[in-house]
Amino acid sequence: DCAGSQECVAGVCLEAAEATVWRTDGGAGIDGGTSIGPDGGAGDAGAAGDETGGKPDAPIPTYDSGTASGLDGAGAGDVPLGGQTDAPTAIGDVPQVPDLQPIDWGPAGSDASITVTAVAEPTSARPGEEIAITVAGAGVADPKNLTLGGLLADKVTISEATSVSFKAKLSVPHGLAPAIVDLGFSCRGGQATASAVLQVTPIAVSIEGDDTNRGTPDNPFRTVTKAVQTAGVGDTIQVGSGEFVEGETWPELPHKVTLVGAGVSSTFFNVTGSSCTRISFVGDAVVRDVALTGRMCGFSIAKPQTTVYLEDVAKPKVECDPCTNEAYNSSLYVDSRATGAQVTIAGSQTWLPRDVIVRATNVALVLRDGMIDEVYAPVTGLDLRVEGATMGNVLEARSIHTVISLTGAANVVLDRATLNGEMAVESGSTVRAKDTSFKASTGEIGLTTWYVITSGRDVLRGSANGRLTATLTNCTFDGGGTQLQVAKDDDVVLRGCKFLNYERTGLYLIGEPAKLDLGTATDLGGNEFTGSTASGVYGYQDDRAAAGQTVTISGTKFNGVTPPAGLLTKSATETACQVGAYCIKTDGNSITFF
Numbered sequence: 307d308c309a310g311s312q313e314c315v316a317g318v319c320l321e322a323a324e325a326t327v328w329r330t331d332g333g334a335g336i337d338g339g340t341s342i343g344p345d346g347g348a349g350d351a352g353a354a355g356d357e358t359g360g361k362p363d364a365p366i367p368t369y370d371s372g373t374a375s376g377l378d379g380a381g382a383g384d385v386p387l388g389g390q391t392d393a394p395t396a397i398g399d400v401p402q403v404p405d406l407q408p409i410d411w412g413p414a415g416s417d418a419s420i421t422v423t424a425v426a427e428p429t430s431a432r433p434g435e436e437i438a439i440t441v442a443g444a445g446v447a448d449p450k451n452l453t454l455g456g457l458l459a460d461k462v463t464i465s466e467a468t469s470v471s472f473k474a475k476l477s478v479p480h481g482l483a484p485a486i487v488d489l490g491f492s493c494r495g496g497q498a499t500a501s502a503v504l505q506v507t508p509i510a511v512s513i514e515g516d517d518t519n520r521g522t523p524d525n526p527f528r529t530v531t532k533a534v535q536t537a538g539v540g541d542t543i544q545v546g547s548g549e550f551v552e553g554e555t556w557p558e559l560p561h562k563v564t565l566v567g568a569g570v571s572s573t574f575f576n577v578t579g580s581s582c583t584r585i586s587f588v589g590d591a592v593v594r595d596v597a598l599t600g601r602m603c604g605f606s607i608a609k610p611q612t613t614v615y616l617e618d619v620a621k622p623k624v625e626c627d628p629c630t631n632e633a634y635n636s637s638l639y640v641d642s643r644a645t646g647a648q649v650t651i652a653g654s655q656t657w658l659p660r661d662v663i664v665r666a667t668n669v670a671l672v673l674r675d676g677m678i679d680e681v682y683a684p685v686t687g688l689d690l691r692v693e694g695a696t697m698g699n700v701l702e703a704r705s706i707h708t709v710i711s712l713t714g715a716a717n718v719v720l721d722r723a724t725l726n727g728e729m730a731v732e733s734g735s736t737v738r739a740k741d742t743s744f745k746a747s748t749g750e751i752g753l754t755t756w757y758v759i760t761s762g763r764d765v766l767r768g769s770a771n772g773r774l775t776a777t778l779t780n781c782t783f784d785g786g787g788t789q790l791q792v793a794k795d796d797d798v799v800l801r802g803c804k805f806l807n808y809e810r811t812g813l814y815l816i817g818e819p820a821k822l823d824l825g826t827a828t829d830l831g832g833n834e835f836t837g838s839t840a841s842g843v844y845g846y847q848d849d850r851a852a853a854g855q856t857v858t859i860s861g862t863k864f865n866g867v868t869p870p871a872g873l874l875t876k877s878a879t880e881t882a883c884q885v886g887a888y889c890i891k892t893d894g895n896s897i898t899f900f
Contacts, residue, residue, distance in 0.1 A: 418496025420445055424489045430505035432522050433480045433541045436461065439503065442471045445495020454479055454504060455487030469494070480538025481562075482506045508566070509533045509541055513548035529553045530565075530575070537563050549599065551576035556602075561589030567596035570620040570655045576600040582634040587614055594618055594653075603634045604660065607649065608641040618653035618676075621660065632663055637679070640664045640671075651678060651695075664688055673697070673723075679709070680727075686714035691721070692742075698726030720781075733795070737776035744783040744790075778803050783812065793817035800824055800833050805845055808837040812845040818852045827900045830861030839865065839886035846888040853894025860900035864888060869899045 422443030431437050441449070447469040452459045460477035467473075489503040507522045511533045515526035523544070527533050531554050533543045542564045554577065559565060567573030573596045577583045585593065586606040590613045597620040598604065604621065607614055621637060632639065637658035640647055644666040651658070656676025664671060668687035673695040680697065681690060690712070698709035709727035712718070715734035720742040729744070731737055774796040781803045783789035787810045792798045794817040805812030812835045815822055824846075825831020835845025845864050848857065862868065864887035874897045876882035876890035882897075883889035890897065 420495045420498050422446055422498045422500050424500035424503045426504045430507050430522065431478050432507050432509045432520065433478050433482055434536060434538060435520060436475060436477050437504065439474045439489060441474065441500065443498065444470055445493060446470060446472060446498060447494040449491045449493045451492050452476060453490040455482045455485065455506065457481055478506060481540030484508045484542055508544035509537055510544050512546040531555050531557060534559060542566065545573050547572040549574040549576055551578055556583055556585065558586045558588045559591045562591065564592040566594045569595045570597040570618055573597065574599045575602045577602050584634060587612060590614065597621065604637045604639065606639045606641065607644045607647055610643060610645045610647065612644055612647045614649050616651045618655035620655065620657040636661045636663045638662045640666050640669055642666050650674065652676065682711045683716065684713045688712060688714065688716040690716060691719045692723040694722045696724040696726065731774060733774055735774050737774065739781045740779040742781045744781065745785055782806065788814045790814065791816065792820050792822050794820055797821040800831060802832045805835045806837065810843060811847045812837060815848045815850060818850045818855060820850065822857050824857060824862060825860030825900065826858050827860060831859060833862045835864045835887065837886065841885060843886055844889045845886065848890045848895055850895060851892060853892055856896040856898060858898045858900065871899050873898050
């Protein structure tokens with residue numbers, strides 16, 4: 307009940323004049339900008355206040371809880387995070403109440419950054435291992451979202467929590483690389499960080515270990531199998547020296563796992579019994595510094611869009627020959643299901659004496675450094691790069707040995723490569739070679755035609771129609787019968803290449819309308835042909851049947867001699883052949899020398 311001259315408005319007795327002021331402009335109310343105080347002073351004549359509840363004709367004002375609409379106008383009633391929901395009077399602009407005291411609702415929280423201390427027990431652990439951490443620091447109440455090294459921790463339980471400390475048990479997240487990592491979490495005080503809390507180790511394996519151990523470098527597992535079963539996505543497995551065979555079942559490597567040995571002369575993977583096996587992958591993987599021995603025959607990829615990186619891997623002895631299945635009797639087998647896989651075999655210590663077989667389409671294969679015996683791909687869409695690697699005769703010298711056999715259209719790049727054998731490429735392929743050596747196999751290779759690059763007869767499986775496009779720069783062909791054959795619709799460009807020690811023909815041009823560019827007047831070829839001067843042996847031979855075709859040759863030497871500039875045409879009276887140098891077999895065909 308109010309006195310006769312007063313008016314009750316929302317439970318408050320006001321003089322009539324005061325009530326009128328309150329209805330018209332909102333007055334001076336509570337400002338929750340930092341805490342609820344007796345006088346916010348910022349609601350007067352606010353635009354929002356005039357629109358909502360502050361209109362002169364409103365019989366009862368509409369209360370506002372701190373938004374930008376209502377009697378507080380410009381948001382004078384807003385209450386900060388932490389005090390908004392519990393504020394007993396957070397209802398817009400209420401007239402001053404003398405006995406209303408400010409309330410401290412705590413720090414702002416999410417916008418703050420604080421540094422705390424943390425101690426882990428143990429101080430080092432592998433991914434997936436459980437640890438305990440004690441944390442101390444002001445404002446750490448209500449800890450959430452604990453991370454190690456930026457990854458969310460697993461199986462977190464909090465105990466003994468106060469506003470200045472707590473204890474946590476958690477599992478080290480999978481995917482952390484070996485390193486010293488920080489602890490992070492959110493709490494009432496803000497975003498907290500404790501530096502250098504834990505040394506994350508790889509999952510470790512040692513001949514002297516035990517599968518009941520923790521699996522850390524100072525307490526390693528005994529088998530690679532146990533480590534693989536323990537690992538999660540993105541983990542690193544470190545394997546020590548020795549031959550790992552007993553107790554091994556060789557499960558597939560998890561996605562994005564890195565498996566590292568102690569070197570190809572120190573870490574050996576083997577298998578018990580008479581069955582052959584191989585290292586296979588669930589998804590992406592890295593394998594380094596290991597050797598496969600016994601009937602551990604190679605690597606296998608069967609998942610599409612997989613990225614696999616093999617570095618310094620070796621197969622010192624070939625003992626898998628009884629394994630007639632090509633998937634087991636090869637250094638690397640890319641299954642037909644692995645469409646779009648990306649595979650790199652690298653490292654100067656890489657030594658793989660059996661085929662790399664690709665049966666999936668659209669595969670990208672990089673061979674970088676090391677020694678790889680052969681690549682066989684009876685599919686289309688292969689993107690093959692050989693960079694600094696040596697191919698062929700890795701295990702033994704073999705006659706008539708094909709080191710690259712591609713029976714589907716492919717894209718091939720050879721850079722600083724050495725090919726000790728034949729190379730056969732299907733029509734429709736593109737070949738680019740730079741600073742690469744093509745060397746003949748030993749044995750009876752000289753008695754056969756060596757098709758280094760061809761889209762023509764005899765060596766190709768499937769269609770010989772289409773075009774082979776090849777650009778060869780600073781390449782060397784050494785030994786063999788016929789070193790380079792250009793046929794049918796091929797388009798081949800050579801710059802700065804050397805043809806050495808050919809026993810029949812260095813460069814053999816057959817079929818039409820094949821195109822061969824050995825240099826022009828303005829773009830010198832700079833090629834060299836050095837071989838036998840015996841009868842019937844030529845550095846360059848044009849054996850195309852159709853007449854009227856010509857080839858330009860510039861800046862080129864045959865056995866050290868540069869032919870004189872001009873046009874040389876084969877006719878009934880002009881043989882157009884020089885033993886050991888060049889020869890045109892069909893009347894009407896010609897060479898233009900620059």
